[in-house]
Amino acid sequence: MDAKKIREDFPVLQREISGKPIVYFDNACMTLKPRQVIQAMNEYYENYSACVGRSIHKLGNEATEKYENARKTIAKFIGAKKEKEVIFTRNTTEGINLLANSLNLQKGDIVLASDREHNSNLIPWQILGKKKGIERRIVKSKPDETFDIEGFKNMMSKDVKVVSIIHSSNLDGYTLPIKEIVDIAKDNKALVILDAAQSVPHKEVNVRKLGVDFLAFSGHKMLGPTGTGVLYGRYDLLENLNPFMVGGDTVERTTYDSFRLLPPPEKFEAGLQNYASMIGLAEAVRYLDRVGRENIEKHEKELSRFITGEMQGMDGLKIIGVQDPELRGGIISFEIDGIEYHDVAIMLDDQANVMVRSGQHCVHSWFNARNIPGSVRASLYLYNTKEDAETFIEALKTITKLR
Numbered sequence: 518m519d520a521k522k523i524r525e526d527f528p529v530l531q532r533e534i535s536g537k538p539i540v541y542f543d544n545a546c547m548t549l550k551p552r553q554v555i556q557a558m559n560e561y562y563e564n565y566s567a568c569v570g571r572s573i574h575k576l577g578n579e580a581t582e583k584y585e586n587a588r589k590t591i592a593k594f595i596g597a598k599k600e601k602e603v604i605f606t607r608n609t610t611e612g613i614n615l616l617a618n619s620l621n622l623q624k625g626d627i628v629l630a631s632d633r634e635h636n637s638n639l640i641p642w643q644i645l646g647k648k649k650g651i652e653r654r655i656v657k658s659k660p661d662e663t664f665d666i667e668g669f670k671n672m673m674s675k676d677v678k679v680v681s682i683i684h685s686s687n688l689d690g691y692t693l694p695i696k697e698i699v700d701i702a703k704d705n706k707a708l709v710i711l712d713a714a715q716s717v718p719h720k721e722v723n724v725r726k727l728g729v730d731f732l733a734f735s736g737h738k739m740l741g742p743t744g745t746g747v748l749y750g751r752y753d754l755l756e757n758l759n760p761f762m763v764g765g766d767t768v769e770r771t772t773y774d775s776f777r778l779l780p781p782p783e784k785f786e787a788g789l790q791n792y793a794s795m796i797g798l799a800e801a802v803r804y805l806d807r808v809g810r811e812n813i814e815k816h817e818k819e820l821s822r823f824i825t826g827e828m829q830g831m832d833g834l835k836i837i838g839v840q841d842p843e844l845r846g847g848i849i850s851f852e853i854d855g856i857e858y859h860d861v862a863i864m865l866d867d868q869a870n871v872m873v874r875s876g877q878h879c880v881h882s883w884f885n886a887r888n889i890p891g892s893v894r895a896s897l898y899l900y901n902t903k904e905d906a907e908t909f910i911e912a913l914k915t916i917t918k919l920r
């Protein structure tokens with residue numbers, strides 16, 4: 518994999534700011550878009566910007582074919598059995614909210630999660646707890662911040678109806694042992710929802726091999742357009758769920774008093790959809806497939822290993838979360854004693870165009886439970902190079918000397 522060659526496809530990376538190149542290390546939040554994705558979206562707008570699945574004229578047919586092909590491409594990418602198991606959403610958040618509102622959980626049912634869930638996989642269940650009296654259980658991490666599989670096993674019971682859990686963490690890049698988690702959940706007849714926002718973009722994820730029932734991820738974190746997401750669901754389960762939003766395109770027929778829903782995925786995709794962006798997302802998938810996610814994962818780990826090694830010699834710098842870079846992907850989250858995280862982020866940007874995220878990264882619960890005010894997070898992707906990493910390290914050396 519040649520990261521330097523890959524960079525040529527990304528218009529943003531051709532920019533210089535204040536005479537210096539950009540070191541983009543904010544990929545867990547938003548990835549940059551290659552020319553191919555932008556072109557695919559433009560083609561829709563320039564050549565066939567019509568309605569999908571409604572209009573039967575030539576442009577409508579062309580749009581429908583491209584849009585449904587996008588669904589097929591994405592289904593194959595995650596190993597779904599059929600494309601009808603892929604529901605288009607705006608993001609991971611929408612996918613999880615759809616499930617929380619559609620699963621019809623009842624008072625006394627238990628939803629189990631880890632202690633490092635993103636707010637998207639925390640608040641919908643908190644609300645359900647208040648509204649319907651469902652119980653929530655949270656598996657605490659071990660002292661080294663890895664997943665406590667024994668603790669998880671002990672928390673399982675016949676009332677646990679759903680395990681809704683993160684795959685790779687956006688706070689430190691740690692990947693949970695999901696196969697073991699699924700096996701235990703299945704032994705207890707619980708459904709498994711996987712928040713794959715930080716795994717699908719970076720590693721091979723196959724829904725059938727993992728045995729998950731539902732999986733949600735976001736297109737904007739994998740070279741795709743903003744505001745794109747996917748919810749995968751096993752078809753037999755989707756058939757029995759009711760949508761929480763309905764309207765145009767979700768129904769086969771209505772009268773003044775009744776309606777008949779379409780089968781999945783249409784019944785979950787209410788109103789006119791983001792056609793151009795989903796076609797763009799399929800192009801992003803093709804791009805990732807050409808590079809190979811196993812190569813991307815290896816590349817990020819190499820850079821992460823290098824950065825972690827360099828950081829270990831820096832006074833006052835502490836990596837947060839799981840320490841071993843072999844257990845993390847391309848995320849390095851850290852604090853510098855005596856300098857506030859936002860200040861570190863601003864200094865990195867000012868000095869060297871190194872763009873990171875600072876704060877609690879929408880995992881406030883994890884930070885607050887540990888009394889950690891926040892961290893600086895560098896998150897890597899396929900277009901980052903060893904030179905990017907060196908620029909980052911040099912800037913950090915200057916900053917840590919200011920303490």
Ligand SMILES: Cc1ncc(COP(=O)(O)O)c(C=O)c1O
Pocket residue numbers: 545546608609610611635637638683685686687712714715735879
């Ligand atoms: C692990 C994880 N889950 C869920 C989300 C929510 O994604 P989105 O804002 O695209 O819905 C994010 C976003 O950062 C994330 O990192």
